[in-house]
Amino acid sequence: MEITLTHYLVLSSILFAIGLIGVMRRKNLLMLFFATEILLNATNVAFAAISHYIGDLSGQMFAFFIIAVAASEVAIGLGLLIVWYKRTGKIDLDQMNSMRG
């Protein structure tokens, strides 16, 4: 069976969906960050594939940028997470509701 663009896009969509579900379900901050990474990387797959199939480089460029941004996001995110952990000793989302209404 030949692998077509559709397959990639379906894969990407499935990954994205997994990411979304992760975002919704995870209560652990670290796991939440993983989920957002999955989201972004799902897109990367699609970008790379589309770029390949239509012979245009900008998709790949986009993917590279997303990787870069994702990396810096992780840096910031982990930084916040560490500070939060140091202050509260927890990384559970449900603990994080001092502001509401």
Added chain:
Amino acid sequence: MIDHILTLLIFFPALAAMLGFVVANNSMRAYGIAVAFIEFALSLWLWYAYDPMVSGMQFMESAPLIAAFGINYLLGVDGISLFIIILSTFFTLIGIASLTETRRIKNLIITLLFLEMTMVGVFAALDAIVFYVFWELSLVPMLYIIGAWGGPLRIYASVKFFLYTFTGSLIMLVGMLFMAYFYYQATGQWSFSILEWYRLILPENFQLWLFAAFFFGFAIKVPMFPFHTWLPYAHGQAPTIGSVILAAILLKMGTYAFVRFSLPLFPDASVFFMFPIAIIAIIMIIYTAMVAYAQEDIKQVVAYSSVSHMGVIILGTFALNVEGVSGSVFLMLAHGVVSGALFLLVGVIYDRRHTKLMSEFGGLASVMPRYATIFGIMMMASVGLPLTINFVGEFLSLLGFYKQSHMLTLTAGVAIIVGAIYMLAAYKKMFFGTVTNDANRHLKDVNRTELIGLIPLVIVAIWLGVYPKPVLEPINNSVESVIQLMHDKAQSAEAKARIPDLSGKNGITTMQEAH
């Protein structure tokens, strides 16, 4: 200076208010009186310089404000607005001169002076947006006056007052924007100038919608039934000075706006809505008079009586003929004087007894004879006795509307009966009988400060009742041009028939010619 007298009239009090921050607390009252007096003198000068035979706008001023959107600083007065401006300055003066409030008097007087600016501004504005600016801005000082110096429920009352009128005005604003847009479509120019708008003849269904939009703003301000419930609260809680200004001037903005906007802009819609509005006016007259009769608090009686009288004003306005509209404009002044005086009078007794419940009083006529006399005169004026100021307006308003409908006028005429009922009943409860409450036994009669406020009002109430001509004539001339304009613009056959054609008469110049 005479060319910019209106600008001066508007901004002089505001400027003086700013400077007032510097004046020491104990001298503030004198400062306030001085400023208000100068302002009043200026407004009298305006009257002096005003040519009563010209029906159009005078002392016009114009300066571009937001030219790109057609908003100009456009001022002018005609017979309709002239006297309401004078009334505003007059009442500010009287209000400050007879002020008995002692708490934070500096803030109060500064607020009053700002309020004066907005009041004069509303009536002098000839640009819809400038009008709207002052219209809305007037809410703020009043909000503060009610909210900071009022009774126990003052916050509820002031917020209700503000939000209610604010909501109505916003709908009106949408209407104004539509009007400007129609003007833009017709001419390719943006303009918010009322005089420019006068030239626009709108299709009838547009008129109906726009009339409705404007109506909300005006009706809540007037206030017309069933939008009136903010008024008893506002009056009930406001300090005396607040009630006086509110009743005398602020309510007139609504009725004035009907004459200034609704009638000439939407003649067909005015005819279309004449009967529904007349019915509302009749409900206002009779129903609120009944409610007034049921009140236990003298101030509420006066407050509801205001609504009742405003009903007559509305009725006169929608008579759509010279007699009715002139009468309603005159009644605006008359009601201003009379209800203002009545609120001042209620304030007198409130200052002494700190209650406004009529059951607390009784037999005051023997304890405070001068007070009882002045109250009696004003009550009779309020009831609309001939040779008092109210009668002229009421008579003309009802006379005017009689042309449009016999039955409705007959029903509205019940005003003179029900008005007498609640007023006489209240007067009887307060002044007649024997003194039963010991607290009333040694009340002081009205003092000099209070007389300063009351005597001029008594004089005006009788003077203009006996000789209304100096005021009525300019009003009449300006109203004639409004009615002629309406007749010329009217499209439907019914409107043409309902609005009289005055073009055969001598000395009538239409708005455009005068402009």
Added chain:
Amino acid sequence: MLEPIHVSLASLNIATLAPMLIAIVGALTMLVIDMAKGGLHKSLYVMISLLFLLLDLGALVDFGGVFLKNGTVLGFFDVMLMDGIAILSQIIIVAGSMLFIPLALTSKRFHEYDYPEYFALFLFMIAGFQFMVATDNLILIFVGLETASLALYTLIALHNRSKSFEAAVKYFTMGALAAGFYAFGSMILYAISGSVEINQIATILAEDHYSNIGYVLLSMAFMIAAFGFKLSMVPFHTWTPDVYEGSSAALAGYMSIVPKIAGFVVAMRLFEFLVHSGIVWLQVILYIGVVVTMTASNIWALVQTDVKRMLAYSSISHAGFVMAAILIGTTQANTGLFLYWALFSFTNLGAFTMLWVNRQKNLLPEQSSDHPYEKFSGMIKTMPMGAVMMGLFMLSLAGVPPFGLFWGKLYMIGSAVSAGYTVLALIMALNSAIAGYYYLKLIVFMFMKEPMVGYEKFYFMNASLSLKTIIGIAAVGTIFAVFAVNPLLKVITLFVYNSGY
């Protein structure tokens, strides 16, 4: 093999990058200074930031002149797009930032301003926003967006309070999700058009007669979600109140203005061509979004007990109000958007600065938040000028004429009326009325209640000359807005119209 590409330096038109570069250079300068000599006072960094922002502004004004003469300038492989709205929005961004940066000069010491990195990040963030608006390339928008956002997350967290961290984490997480939405939306657009430039996408789609309408709509769903987050449209708004509450008042005020204008510009670029193409779906969605955002946030603002949180909801509502411009899509509406936002900047700047002024270092035991309404009660008696100022800003926010925002509202509602959106105009007007209540509530507390014993000393806790100056500027801008409106309108109309919006 790829052919080598010959690029002439002139065609790159590096100058288009100048404004952003100035900001970036400024940020780097500060880092260098800190490396050379640590422990310098924050006032130095504030002034350096101001200087660089001034340069930035100068460059932008220069571009404005060029634009008026030569029209839109493209540069850097046609990635940079210096059209009218780009210049306008950058001016608002930079000018807004200039007004906010002096707020660091408080009389109380706050942790974050001791770090020069704070100011460096601030400038990076500005550069990010500038990139975001000065391009129609989806990649660059993404990069700019993320640069700015990441810097912003850090700035929030630097406030060093438990609530700040919580706010930063919430903002960050949701921001990451929104970034995912954006990326996926872009991907779909790329898939159906093979381009990442909005104007090309528009052209291709139009040539194609929107045969892939389903995919277009799908991508728009993602885009709306992403920008809905940025512009805090209901139901993507949930971060806003929490983040505002968690960050310092100064930063919260900043967030209510600058990031949003960047968002609006991108939203204009992205959505308006579709609105103009008569995609009913988008119109309906925007209509619903605008109305729901305005109304719901207003209703929630009513029940707030903390002023800052109330202002957070109120700024959501204002954003919703302005979103109407994108729905309406006429030149008048887009002009209105910029006018509104310029005026809103002044008023909101003043309001948040006032909050910032009465910010205390540590909460009292009975206090649950920094700025409860009670804190303001009776302010007229203890601090009359402050109360008048705050009252002024509240009235302006409520849309009472002749104060600043009224003119914005007037013009916006006017544009709705002109475009035939009667019902929308009425809803906008009525929402102003609802909003009146909560602004009034603060006025009621300030002017009509008795002062709370023990709170007086917090009123003016944080005031300093620079804060007072900012309040003064805001007040002047708010009161005399009426005289600024005409020139503003003329300039904005010129810029917007010539950019094709």
Added chain:
Amino acid sequence: MELYLYIALFAPLVGSLYASLFSRSPKSQHVGIVASGLLFTSFVSSAILLSYVMGGHTVHTEMMTWIAAGDLYIPFGFVVDQVSVVMMMVVTIVSTVVHVYSIGYMDHDKGFNRFFAWLSAFVFSMMVLVMSDNFAGLFIGWEGVGLCSWGLIGFWYHKESATWAANEAFIMNRIADLGMLIGIFLIYWNTGSLQYDVVFAEVGNLQIVVVTWIGIFLFIGAMGKSAQFPLHTWLADAMEGPTPVSALIHAATMVTAGVYLVVRANPIYDLIPNVGIFIASLGAFVALFAASMALVNRDMKRIIAYSTLSQLGYMFVAAGLGAYWVALFHLMAHAFFKALLFLGAGNVMHAMHDELDPFKMGGLRKVMKGTFIMMTLASVALAGIYPFAGFFSKDLILEVGFVEHHYVIYTVLLVTAGLTAFYSFRLVALIFHGEERYKLFGIHPHEAYKFMLVAMSPLLVLAMIAGAFKMTYFQLVMNLLPATQYHIHSQTTFWIMTIGTQLFVIAAILFAYKKYANSGVSVPDGTSKMENSFVYKLLWNQYYIPKIYDEVFSKPYAELSRIAWKQIDLKIVDATVDAIANGIYKTGENTRHIQNGNLSSMLRWMVVGLVVLMTLAVAFSVGYNVVGA
């Protein structure tokens, strides 16, 4: 002559203002004297004007503009013509007498000065009413007299009953005034003016239905002022005021204003005889109706008030039948003897320390000779015995009824004449004859001041000889009013009628004397058979009309007002507004938990939003394709 006109008009006003200057100071004799003097001046001027008018001239002036708006032009215009000058004379004579009398009557009253302020103000209003040359001016006076009547009925404002009566009078008059106002509106919109001369010239060109409505509405106005059924209850209650007030206002002048209006508007009523018949029928009914109530009443002043009411009915009969001059003549004659009667009653009241029940008096003729004579003669005049004033005027009305073939009206009036004689002399008998029952109550009556009696004497003279002026008067007013002579063609019929009436009346008087002038009369205690009869109770309670009004109008109005306020205004209108505001607020309260601060649910909201958008996108594009295909 204009000078005299203005003097006649404004002298009372000056007197009133003078008195009001002192209204807060204790009693000062000079106030009364000045006010009386000014009224006398007014009387003299009126007399001069009368002689001028008798020379065939009239005076018509326009003082200044009052209201001018649109086409409406109302000046302060005054006219002294044959009709108004008669009224002026009546008003000034009676009021001068009453003023002088009041100096004595109000001697011990704290409000002496205030009293004269009100009283003179009343005269001024009345003069405006009669002298105006237009309907609006008439209305000024009309309302002015109402106001003064209010102030004077409620003069003793500490008395609940007095103030209540004052308000009742004012409000009832207002009801009628509305009719009058509508009449004025109709006149204006149909003739374009309110000036009498213009209106009367124009009225003939109008459709008859319009004229009918004008006539009806004006008459409604007249009904209120002249206390015609059903607006009559206020008049009896108005007796709460000081007695000179009752004499002047509620007998001689104000209550006859309604008659004056109809007489003045005779060109209108001439066109609508059907309305005239209605007026006459109502008048006849009221004549009988009021007389019947007077039969049993035990309040001296109320008896006279009912008598006034009854006589007003007579006048309306004449006016309604087109005999305007007869009506006006009876008005004049009645003013004299009725004022006299009231002033006499005032003396009795003074003597009896404000006791009003004639059953508690008796035998007063011994101590109050002057009063006794005056009241007896006034009653004779009222009863219409030859040659007193009442004979000439009242019999004439009977003749009018007969000549115009309204035999029912004639019969009713004849019966009423008998009743009138009976109740008048019932009163005289009870007060002045029989045993001195007052002694039971420990009262020591005394005669009034001499000058009061002297002051009353002109009225006595006029009551006796007014009939002699009949032809002079007729010559005078025939210039303005329809000069119909009412002669019964058959001499025999005439004599039978006249003598028959006289005999009938004398019989009634004798019956009254027989029943009440004996020593067997005692203060009724509610036990006698007569007092328990249905008819007596009906009459005693004034046909239960005040009670019915109270139950049907006053109480429901108060209750309705309370409902309007408490139920409608507060619970519906205001509550709706608050409910909208609260609804919005509650929505906020109920939905704010959406923002629960939990990051997970915040993220979920975002995803939900996205999913909704995607669903809508798919749905729309499917729909688009379907429609597109």
